[in-house]
Amino acid sequence: MNDIHRMGMVLPFPNKQTYIFICLFTLIIGGYNAKAQDNKVVDVTTKGIQIGQQVPDITITSIHNYKTNSAKISDFKGKLLIIDFWATWCSPCIAMIPKMDSLQKQFGDKIQFLSVTYQIEKEAMPFLAKLEEQHKRHYNVPVVVADKDLHKQFPHTTLPHYVWVGADGKVKAITESQEVTIANISKMLSGNAEIAKKSDFKIAYDRSKPFLINGNGGDGSNLLYHSVLTKFTEGISPNYSRTSLNNNSQGKIIASNIPLVLIFRMAYGGYDKYYSPSRCILNVSDKNSLSSEKNGMEYMDWLRKGNGYCYELIVPPNLSARMFEIMKNDLSNFFPEYISKAEKRKVKCLVLKRTSNSDKIKSRGGQPSIEFSPFGFDVKNSRLSTIAMRLEVLYMQNSPYPIVDGTNYDSTVDLKIDAKISDLTALNKSLSKYDLKFEVDDYITDVLIIEDKQKSTN
Template sequence: MEKTILSCLAILILWSCKQETAMLNTEEATIGAQVPNLKFNQLLNDEKEKLSLYDIEADVVILDFWATWCGPCLSSFPKMSKLQETYGNQLKIIAVTDESKERIATFLENRPQSFTIAIDIDGSINSYFKHRVIPHYVILDKDKIVRAITSGDAITQENIERLLSGQEMEFEVKKEDVDFDPSISLVTNTSQPIFQSTLLPYNPSAPGMSNDGRNGNRLFAYNLTMPSLFKMAYGYRWTRVKENFKDPDIYSYDNKEQLYCYEMIFPNRLRESRLELMQKELANLSNITAKVETQLTDVYLLQKIPNTSITLPISTQKPDPNGITRYGEGVTLQGEPITTLVNYYEEVLGLPVMDNTGYNDVYDITVKWYIENTKKGMDELKKYGLEVIKAKRNIDFLVLSD
């Protein structure tokens, strides 16, 4: 009889847990509603290993959704640490990520923080607070009611003071369409245009993104600054651009009035000249001037390790654009030229990278990247007989001015 009761109790608990998980999967956070008792089942940088939301006694809770590869996320961490230190037990900041415990532990060794890190093991927290762009912030009051779903601009000492004093506040809502489809044209027409170019203001439902149209008949950019549109038109990465603006703050991504959406639909015969057309249009639409100058600068050289016997085997695979990952986890290339690897390392190292390998075919390469340990990321190249070294070279820079 006792075993039967215990078995029934176990089944009831299991059923209850499944029901709670199912509820989280179907519900979505809304401003003004109370959040269910979310479970943070893997914590780092905290005195506890696990925590339930309702066990948090702080008057204000901030959930910060982030990743190690997200530059804006990391740049906000000093501010978040300072806020946590300032308000102590009155404030609980939990930075939520879906990356591995091992990766985050290594990150914290190199960049310790004052707030709690939560690993969203099963994705339930990310699912409840739906978003597609990070950083993403949710502010809860002491009753675990959602007071704001917002951007980092709203996370200030002044706003926290107001929340702690019980003031009613209206935060700017982070408008985000999780079902946003960038393949749909900016301008809907009943007929398909042969050629069309469009410049529109900031779209709060879209993430910041772009596609240069090299593999189709449409190039687009969503929510980019005018300087970023110029970089796209000239094909220059940010590491090879010099900006000489009278007031750089005008072109800040925080200034939504200076963010634009651009689209060009073009026929096949204009594919090769599409970026030149974009350059001319931007010159007419803005007061920015662009020119190319050669300058001596610090660079990295990607080269073969001297006297190595390791060579890159030539790929027999067809290129797979969907297999290219260009963020913190690393990069996987299938049937790609070595320049694709060069471009990736230039992005993560933050300096121009030049190809000194002599490899001219296409290759299959997989390397991991560790933003918390640059040397470890660079050492990944050794298995392919490659290395990156510092040097000085004359290279072309795109110089933008107004």
């Protein structure tokens, strides 16, 4: 299971100035916002309507895929109403759409799923239409777009988020997606369900200021340098980021509540490389101390049990260009039990190859541009190596193999691909018109190796 499904979405770095990898689906829309002076951990879900309380009979507007374009909460009385808060960028949310549709058909009039997003119609509905086109299946679950009222009533910080409203109009449960099952729905309908409650913890934290000084790290106005390492800190969303490739600016690296392997990946990636999970070779006796295949709340519990860390490095402008070397030294000092190194090795890769000598990809020039979505990409006057990196960073990060450009094509290209990118067969079919193809093959590429110090010494 990759970083997206365990912790959230990983965003590709847009340029050499700044990249941010956000590792948890985080969303606060009209709900609870922690104030700067409040440094207590708060469960955001406790700020809204609670289990056992009556849901106000609010009017819901902008409903699509329903018999009317508006409805009241009371219109669903007598049914189990399951409100699904989602977004188009949330992979686990999208994975739940077919499941909800099947559950809706199975239970019929006894239940009603209602998918709710803060996103506007022109963002959400074309995405769902494309999803149905890809799946060759229509989904009957009603969709509410541009919502504010339900988000205010049920504040949360992570997606997907589910609120179960009973036939009497009272909240019966607030859960994660894992709890939305046939068994739990059946128990809820029979009136004897005990479903694990979802908690979204939030603490006031300003990433623009130093960490752990004066409640948040102070204002940083006089700080020249610091390096901080802590264990898992409740209330801070998993995150890692870096700023500054400018010798006139302060350099800063943040890694919050993430496993050790991600901190190593960030340190060796530096400003211009990305070490995906498929590029990491863990030659250690206890891999569980570095990474985990757990998901959801189990994954967060694993981080809490000594496997999650917060690291922050701030350096003055004259050291900004060297801050990743400093970070590597910190890791060596903080975790002397490991030896880490980056090198080129011949490993199994997903290699982009040309299938003929006919040049069908050479760019006609113009402004360079790259537009990607889960359903294809449109590339103009750009390098194939850039496409391979974008696929590995985000759209094909499930790949067990590093993704590399093996074409040795030196010119820029124009490509327009219309295919579900995560489906290699479909992707190759679309690439074939350009005489291109991805194949698994041995290839020399960059890898990150982490070994036990004792094993390496021996």
